[in-house]
Amino acid sequence: MSNETKRDVFEKLEECYAEVCDAYTNETGSPYYCDDEPNYLDEYDAALPDDLPVIPKEVGEYLKRYKLMFTLFGFLRDAVSRIDTPLDDLNQTKYHWIANNQNTFARAWALGVWRVEETGEIVKLEEEK
Incomplete structure (x- = not known):
């Protein structure tokens, strides 16, 4: 069992996503995603826990x-x-x-x-x- 929280793992995933977006944009010259994408960290914070009673x-x-x-x-x-x-x-x-x-x-x-x-x-x- 790890000492990481689910939030830690999610933030690592978000960093990887940002790196892929940057690499795609640098290689193709066009953005990988739209500027109006939701802030997933805010959505994650507002989401219900996985282990509801x-x-x-x-x-x-x-x-x-x-x-x-x-x-x-x-x-x-x-x-x-x-x-x-x-x-x-x-x-x-x-x-x-x-x-x-x-x-x-x-x-x-x-x-x-x-x-x-x-x-x-x-x-x-x-x-x-």
């Missing part, structure tokens, strides 16, 4: 519905306390999943974005208005 749809709905009302630790405490509470199967499964996947749930909470386990859809929390 993956959570079940029902857990995501729960997170969206109650995020503004509770703290993260309140969520986790609530989930752990409900594991032995008689609830319908869907709610029991949801709380059990949260209690057993606290790190993944916390990442989804903190990032405000996750991938739905069942569909692969990416969900973002709405920002407060």
